[in-house]
Amino acid sequence: MAKKIKPHKDKELEDLIQAIFEEHKERYGYRRITIELRARGYKVNHKRVLRIMRQLGLQCLKFTNRSRRYNSYKGPVGKVAKNKINRRFVTPHPLQKLVTDITEFKCLNNEKLY
Template structure:
């Protein structure tokens, strides 16, 4: 089992801790307790080091530039209904020392699947509008109930075009309270894992 765990840890580029290693082992057919995996990894000094690195978060708040929507989710981040609760936000990646890339995904809280996303070198309005239009097409064809899209209070999400597009397509708008990251925990968690394990 020590060799299996060591090989798996190397295969996933030292990105997983003992809990996720345990899940991988169970999927592969091994019957093992997470406490035993923890002991073995500790004995073999297999430590996930990817979480030592800090990464910044893009802040699109520019003061009150439009109407702030109420928080419809109120931290209820699960739903048994596809396309009922969606969350979105923007994050920033730095590369080649000077360059920046911005990512805007839209995630369905039904199964935490990214249903659409956009990347751009500048955080323009198109960064959020293009995935929104794709999402609306998906909603029209597949949503059984009225959809809510939750975001922070960034200027993109207060913009008249964003607000009008949601209203025209009967999509509820929901917003986190100012400077309250836990109101959009699902999105923050996704960005954290993406940056620490992959980026």
């Protein structure tokens, strides 16, 4: 008895997954590719996409948590006042130097009030 040769049912899906993966410069994993396939009208499970990607040897390596670090630095923001007291708080005259903490309020148009 000869085995029946079954037609490859995932061939179209494999080609589409390969195309999406290359279209997004190998930055999409199986989750994002599943979302992209659903947006294009295919009803597909994420496990099936993962299995096909493993068979094809597709793996997202360019866009991982190791490749990008969190950095909240936005450059110099606001104006820095000159240090006129230079930590010399003692004076011979009373009420000559008065200092306080500064409270900052953000207003419209990125303006600040102190």
